[in-house]
Amino acid sequence: MKRSITVVVLIAAQSVFGQDTQNFPAIGEVLRFDKKMDALIDPSARIEVLSSGFAWGEGPVWIKEGNYLLFSDVHRNQVIKWTEGVGAEVFLEPSGFTGLGDYSLGLGSNGLAIDDQGRLVSCEHGDRRLSVMVFGEGKRTLVDNFKGKRFNSPNDLAIARTGRIYFTDPTYGLPRREDDPTREIDFAGVYMLDRDGEVSLITKELRFPNGVELSHDERTLYVAQSDADRPIVMAYSLNDDGTTAGTGKLFFDAKPHSNLGNGNPDGLKVDQSGNLWVAGMGGVMVVDPNGKMIGHLSTGERTANCAWGDDGSTLYITADMYLCRIETKVKGRGF
DSSP states (O other): OOOOOOBOOOOOOOOOSBOOSSOOOBOSEEEESSGGGGGTSOTTOOOEEEEEOOSOEEEEEEETTTTEEEEEEGGGTEEEEEETTTEEEEEESSSSOOSSSOOOTTOSEEEEEEOTTSOEEEEETTTTEEEEEOTTSOEEEEEOEETTEEOSOOOOEEEOTTSOEEEEEOSTTSTTGGGOTTOOOSSOEEEEEOTTSOEEEEEOOOSSEEEEEEOTTSSEEEEEEOOTTSOEEEEEEBOTTSSBSSSOEEEEEOGGGGGGOSOOOOOEEEBTTSOEEEEOSSEEEEEOTTSOEEEEEEOSSOEEEEEEETTTTEEEEEETTEEEEEEOSSOBTTO
16 A cells, blocks of 8 residues: 655745854864774864754765755754755755644654655655655655655665665654554564565564665665663675575674764665764764774764765764764765
């Protein structure tokens, strides 16, 4: 069952955030646990704070056609646009909940991505769907259910070159989370939406699936679990049709690194050398292709997600109320 819903999109050029569009202060530090980090981050690189004052930044995505960044402010039900020399402004409101009255704290959009047609694809907590928007026009529902049952609250996504969309569906956006009476699916799934609209279940073995990303060759799907008891990243081998070739294996266990800072594995991105950049534990953990943590971009804040931007070598980071960036020596998937 598929439903198509068009909603009114409000695009505003309203700057309301703390920012200096030319002189960016630094935050935190780069921790190096292995010499491999020297090939990824220059010793002089700084974590710059580009803007602040957000309730909870999430889901950043770089818009190549316009040279700007979009990200979700989940708790304020907004998508924010950040442009070099201009700063941050509200781009879209509402972003993920079009109903009336209170819903939940995390009611807005979360993960954002650009598909192969240049459209903005959003994971929407409040409306419990994946939506798609042509820039300058309204948006519609891509999918909002699995076998006729409404999703919990789609959280994050990764889009393959084939157009297939992988996404996670935990309960974070539901008012009472796992105990919410409106919940229709009794597990937190990871799914694939194929180009024909068919939804396939990748796994339901994770209690709190969160960030999701593809390897550079798109033969492996990485899924982060934001579970304080089991803060891990799983790896799933993919078949030619995009489905899983097994039950998955443990790729990285963040539990031994919980002393680095607050939070659990959240959003994650891959670079073209196969390293994973995993938001969590007070920054971004840098994990090599073998699952070894080699460094940490320590923001000192609960850090939700990251995205490659500019020419593909700048890593943009959403860290609680801050939007940050750092220059790297590698390029991310998709560049």
